[in-house]
Structures are given as structure tokens and as C-alpha cells.
Amino acid sequence: MNIKKSAITYPGSDCYSPEELAAPGRTELPLGEAPLVRAIDTAYIMFQLPDLNLQGQFLQDFGLVKAGQNDKAIYMRGYGHHPYIYSAYQGDKAAFLGAGFMLASEEALQKVAIATSRNIEPVDGPGGGVRVRLKDPDGFIVDLVHGRAEVEPLSTRREPLPVNLPDKKTRINRGQRPALEPSAVERFGHYVIMASDFEASWHWYRKHLGILPTDVLCTATGRPFLTFNRLDRDSEPADHHTVVLARGPRANYLHSAFETLDIDSIGQGQQYLKTKGWKHWWGIGRHILGSQIFDYWQDPYGYELEHYADGDVFDNNHVTQYHLADRGSLWAWGNDVPSAVRPKPKLKDIIKLIFGNRENRAIMLEMKSAMERKPRPWLK
Numbered sequence: 001m002n003i004k005k006s007a008i009t010y011p012g013s014d015c016y017s018p019e020e021l022a023a024p025g026r027t028e029l030p031l032g033e034a035p036l037v038r039a040i041d042t043a044y045i046m047f048q049l050p051d052l053n054l055q056g057q058f059l060q061d062f063g064l065v066k067a068g069q070n071d072k073a074i075y076m077r078g079y080g081h082h083p084y085i086y087s088a089y090q091g092d093k094a095a096f097l098g099a100g101f102m103l104a105s106e107e108a109l110q111k112v113a114i115a116t117s118r119n120i121e122p123v124d125g126p127g128g129g130v131r132v133r134l135k136d137p138d139g140f141i142v143d144l145v146h147g148r149a150e151v152e153p154l155s156t157r158r159e160p161l162p163v164n165l166p167d168k169k170t171r172i173n174r175g176q177r178p179a180l181e182p183s184a185v186e187r188f189g190h191y192v193i194m195a196s197d198f199e200a201s202w203h204w205y206r207k208h209l210g211i212l213p214t215d216v217l218c219t220a221t222g223r224p225f226l227t228f229n230r231l232d233r234d235s236e237p238a239d240h241h242t243v244v245l246a247r248g249p250r251a252n253y254l255h256s257a258f259e260t261l262d263i264d265s266i267g268q269g270q271q272y273l274k275t276k277g278w279k280h281w282w283g284i285g286r287h288i289l290g291s292q293i294f295d296y297w298q299d300p301y302g303y304e305l306e307h308y309a310d311g312d313v314f315d316n317n318h319v320t321q322y323h324l325a326d327r328g329s330l331w332a333w334g335n336d337v338p339s340a341v342r343p344k345p346k347l348k349d350i351i352k353l354i355f356g357n358r359e360n361r362a363i364m365l366e367m368k369s370a371m372e373r374k375p376r377p378w379l380k
Contacts (some may be wrong), residue, residue, distance in 0.1 A: 008288055011376050012328045025322035026222030029202060029213045036115055037108045038210030038232045042188045042242060043100035043145045044084055045256050048091035049301060055088050058299050061276045063182035063260060063269055063307070065154065067126045075125040078185040078258065081150040083127025085188040085258070094301040096253035098141025099191055100131065101209060101231075102148070109146045112208070123148065134208060137200045138251030140193065142208065156184040160262050176264075183260040183269025183307050190241050191256040194248035201245050202227065214240050214314060215289045217325035219366035225325065228289055230314060237313035240290040247363065255296065255304035259311070266295050266307045273297060283307075285334020289323070294334075325367075328375035336379055 049055050052074040056066060064076040067084040075084040089097070100123075103109050112132045113120050123129040129148035136142055161178065162171040195201035205211050211229035218224050228241035246254065260266060266284060274280060281304055283295030292311035296304055323329060327337055 008323065008329065010288060010328055010332065011378075012326075012374065016324060020220050020324055023220060023222035024216070024218040024324050027218070027224060029216055029224055029227060029320070031212075032203065032206060035207050035210035035232075037103055037112055037144065037208070039101035039144065039242075040104050040231060040233055041102040042085070042190070043082065043102050043143065043148065044087055045099045045188055045191060046097040046141060047086075047088045047301075047303070048093070048095040048097055049088045050090075050092060050094060051300070052088055052090055054300050058278060059086060061182055061273055061278060062297065062299075062305060063185040063258070073125065077126070077151065078187050079154040079156045080186040081153055082187060083148055083151050084125055085185075087125055094303075096140070096193075096303065098135075098143070099188075100143035100145050103144050103146045106130075106146050109144060112144050127151070136204050138193075138196055140251065142205075144208070154184075157261060157265070161264055178264045178268050180268055180272055180275075182272050183265045185258040185260055185307070187259050189239055189257045189259045189308060189311070190244060192244040192246065192254040194246045194250065194252040194254060196248065196251045198225065198245065198247035205229065205243055205245065209243065211243055212316060212318075213320045214318065216320060216322045217289075217329070218322055219325065219363060219370060221366060222322075223363050223366065224322075225363060225367050232316050235315050235317075237315050240292075240312040240314060247367065249364065253303065255306055257292075257294075257306035257308050260307050260309050262309050263293050266293060266309055269307060270295050282338050283334060286332045288329055288332045291332075294331075325370045326373045326375065327371055328373070330375075336375055 052069065056074050059076045060066065064078060064086060067077040068075040071090065073087060073089045076086040077084045109120060109130065109132055116132065116134060118132045118134065120130050120132055123131045123145055127148040129145055131143045131145045134142045134144065161176060164171050210232045212232050213227045214230050215228045216224045217226040225247040227245050229243045229245065230240060231238040231242050270284065279298040281296035281298050284293065286293050290311050292308040295307045299305055330337055
């Protein structure tokens with residue numbers, strides 16, 4: 001695998017020793033054999049929730065549109081061409097279920113079905129299509145999907161607002177008045193999950209989705225603990241990350257992200273959500289890895305959802321980059337990561353850490369040290 005050491009800098013990144021800066025990439029993420037298939041796009045994300053009406057109201061305020069609902073499920077679309085991008089199913093307890101991904105052909109879907117001894121079955125909800133339903137090493141659902149019927153995009157602003165630059169004025173005799181309304185979500189972009197066995201999950205997603213590592217965050221000894229992975233679309237650019245895997249003591253959903261047009265859409269959407277009383281989480285800011293402008297919210301069940309815009313894209317020629325991890329590398333501008341966002345171990349996690357595998361314990365302690373390092377020189 002081709003490796004490139006991190007070249008990013010940010011306030012506070014100059015505090016590392018040459019030995020620490022040389023560590024990332026010492027342990028590579030192996031691509032292994034050719035994957036079974038390669039996913040070409042996201043399809044949808046899935047949850048189980050007790051109150052579908054409450055969730056539906058939040059999602060509409062967040063910028064999704066109801067595509068269908070019955071006693072057992074609710075389906076939400078964006079303003080783009082997917083028939084739905086979010087589904088929630090009635091259940092006594094809230095739970096993250098998994099996600100679906102598009103395949104390019106029926107032949108690819110049949111190949112998965114044969115290799116995994118799984119049936120091809122209809123996709124529920126609007127748009128139809130067929131799928132093979134798999135489960136990753138932690139039991140999260142991964143649907144591989146083909147044949148969904150696309151829908152007409154909904155009417156919304158799709159061009160950035162005209163901008164006046166110091167030496168180029170394009171907006172004359174009129175002000176800038178973006179509407180106070182939900183951020184018009186176009187698509188489901190990515191999700192981040194914690195894996196109880198990082199290496200096993202990496203190999204599984206590589207095999208069944210054909211993902212490529214774009215950026216890898218490492219501990220001070222060079223061991224990977226979080227990888228931003230993109231889809232492999234050959235020479236066609238793909239989002240910087242679609243599946244993000246983080247090493248952890250247990251399987252867990254961390255957040256999912258939905259693409260909208262630009263910073264004005266995100267900013268007015270933030271105001272709109274605040275007028276409705278929903279819980280703001282983190283933002284607005286710009287990430288370093290992925291470069292997207294972000295704004296995070298909590299849904300009624302405490303799950304994190306992100307609005308984002310202006311993210312990086314890469315084709316399959318991009319070389320994997322390895323970086324030394326700390327909190328400061330998570331954002332280019334904006335406020336510090338809220339303390340509530342930083343993962344807090346449960347009692348069973350601590351017990352597992354103490355009595356579990358020695359190597360995992362060492363990596364977890366290195367991760368803890370990395371994320372506790374002061375993120376900016378001026379922050380307390």
C-alpha cells in the first residue's frame with residue numbers, strides 16, 4: 001500500500017517530537033485480496049425507535065421530507081433522487097440498526113448472495129429494488145442494494161449565493177437574505193461506528209463494500225485507531241469518507257451525516273432547528289480531514305446527526321495518509337469538541353479494559369492520552 005505521512009498543520013501541532021511525527025503509518029491497514037464487490041453510493045441508514053411521529057417531526061425540521069409511513073416504519077427522503085435515505089422502525093427501545101449501500105448491477109448483487117449464502121429479497125419502503133442483507137462482525141446490518149427507482153428531485157436552492165469579493169463585486173443593489181428554513185438535505189453521506197474488533201471490522205467492510213482508506217488516525221506508537229474510508233469508484237471521485245471505523249471497547253453508533261448545499265443553508269438550518277427547541281451539539285465549524293463545514297445535532301433519542309457541505313472528494317489514485325491523532329486535528333476552525341461528545345467509558349468498558357487483552361488495553365490507553373491532549377494552545 002502507498003503511504004503518505006501527514007502534512008497537515010494546525011495550532012498546537014508543532015508540539016510533537018520527530019519520533020511521534022514519524023510513528024503514523026508504522027502499522028498499515030492492509031487492503032488484502034480484491035473485494036467481493038464495490039459499493040457505488042449510499043442508500044439509507046436505519047434505526048429502531050419508540051415514537052416514529054416524534055422522530056418524523058425532528059427529521060422534517062432537520063431538512064428531510066416524509067416519503068412514506070405506516071404503523072411499523074417511517075421513511076424519509078432528501079431533496080435529491082433517492083426514494084428515501086433514512087428509515088426508522090417501531091420498537092420498544094431505541095437502537096441503531098445499520099445502513100444500506102448501492103451496487104452497480106444485479107450481477108454484483110447475485111455474486112454477494114452466492115458468496116454469503118444469503119437470499120436476494122425485496123427492499124421495503126418507497127422505491128422498491130432488491131437487496132442482500134448482511135451483518136458486520138458486531139451485528140450491524142449492511143444492506144447491499146440494486147434496482148431502486150429514482151425519484152424527481154425536489155425544488156430547492158442548488159446554486160451558492162452570489163458572493164462579493166474584495167476585487168470582484170457580483171451582487172449589486174441587493175442584499176443577502178437566505179430564508180429561515182430547514183437545511184435542504186440532498187443525501188445521506190456517511191456514518192461513524194465504533195467497532196469492538198477494529199481489525200475484523202476493517203477487513204469485513206473492505207471485503208463487502210470495497211472501501212479504501214483515505215485518512216487514518218494513529219496513536220503515538222503508530223497504531224491505527226480510526227480510519228476514514230471512501231467508496232472505490234475508480235476514476236470517478238467519491239466522498240472523502242462514507243464509512244468511518246473507530247476502535248473501541250464495544251460496538252456503538254457515533255454519528256451520521258447528511259449533505260446540504262452550503263454554509264448559508266447550514267446556518268439558517270441551525271437557526272430553524274433552534275427555534276423548534278431541538279438540542280444543538282457542535283458547530284458550525286470546518287473539519288480538517290474531509291474539509292467539510294459541519295453542524296451537529298441530537299435527535300430526540302440522543303443520536304447525533306450532522307449537516308455538512310463542501311466536503312473533499314478523491315478518486316482511487318489518492319494515496320492513504322496517516323496522521324497522529326489528537327482532538328485538535330478534528331477541526332480547522334470553530335469551537336472545541338464539546339466535552340459531552342468525547343466518548344465516556346461505561347463500567348463494563350473499564351472492566352473489559354482492565355481484564356481484557358493486553359495489546360487492546362495499551363491501544364485504548366494511548367487513544368485516551370491522544371484525545372486528552374490540549375487541542376489548542378489557548379484553550380483551557
